Amino acid sequence: MNPSTTSITTTGTGLGAVTDGHTGWDCPTGASLIARVTGPGPGRLPAHHGCIYVCLDHRAQAEARIAAAGHTPDTDPAPHGHRWNPWPCGHITTYGTDGPQLAEVLTIPAEQTPADRIRNITARHLNATAGPWGTYDDGSGRIDVAAGMEHTGHGYRCRREIAQTIDGPTDNDPAHETWTEDQDLAQSARDAEFIAQARVDVPWLLEQLAAVTRQRDVLAEQLHAWEGRP
Numbered sequence: 001m002n003p004s005t006t007s008i009t010t011t012g013t014g015l016g017a018v019t020d021g022h023t024g025w026d027c028p029t030g031a032s033l034i035a036r037v038t039g040p041g042p043g044r045l046p047a048h049h050g051c052i053y054v055c056l057d058h059r060a061q062a063e064a065r066i067a068a069a070g071h072t073p074d075t076d077p078a079p080h081g082h083r084w085n086p087w088p089c090g091h092i093t094t095y096g097t098d099g100p101q102l103a104e105v106l107t108i109p110a111e112q113t114p115a116d117r118i119r120n121i122t123a124r125h126l127n128a129t130a131g132p133w134g135t136y137d138d139g140s141g142r143i144d145v146a147a148g149m150e151h152t153g154h155g156y157r158c159r160r161e162i163a164q165t166i167d168g169p170t171d172n173d174p175a176h177e178t179w180t181e182d183q184d185l186a187q188s189a190r191d192a193e194f195i196a197q198a199r200v201d202v203p204w205l206l207e208q209l210a211a212v213t214r215q216r217d218v219l220a221e222q223l224h225a226w227e228g229r230p
């Protein structure tokens with residue numbers, strides 16, 4: 001399929017209709033994730049309207065499109081059977097009578113201005129558990145990330161557990177050499193460090209950005225006034 005075309009095809013009719021399309025982005029990576037399009041259903045359970053098959057790099061874009069279409073994204077790993085023969089990243093499947101319309105909406109890139117994005121990053125930072133976050137390696141092959149972590153010498157105390165890395169991470173990139181357990185653990189430790197430090201790095205970067213933006217605005221105003229002089 002030419003990824004730049006976003007042809008939409010529907011098979012079946014009514015509630016049983018299945019519509020397939022593509023987001024149009026050009027990605028050689030197979031989809032390791034399924035971003036589900038969920039929304040209010042007829043009963044208590046949310047309805048599943050369709051999904052976008054995505055790689056890790058395109059996850060945010062797929063979720064942004066689902067949100068822009070007025071639905072809630074719900075992303076999970078693709079089923080085990082997809083792992084060695086994955087669907088192409090960007091493949092859209094939708095269900096039911098509204099499927100063709102939804103598939104069409106999902107082919108439209110969700111426009112996000114830099115200001116929107118900064119607002120969203122700020123909201124995510126404010127909504128996350130307060131920092132700082134720390135990391136702890138208990139020797140099990142998994143690294144813990146927790147808020148308000150205090151190492152006790154034989155474990156740790158914390159305000160709230162946040163995450164734990166997985167051991168034996170899936171890496172089906174054929175370009176990668178096979179890693180030893182030690183290499184895997186070292187990479188998990190670096191990933192855990194990135195997650196934990198993001199809790200203080202993101203607000204710090206936002207502050208730097210706000211300061212530089214203020215400076216720029218003041219200078220632009222001064223330049224404007226200077227240029228306007230007779």
Ligand SMILES: [Zn+2]
Nearest residue numbers: 027055058089
């Ligand atoms: Zn992708």
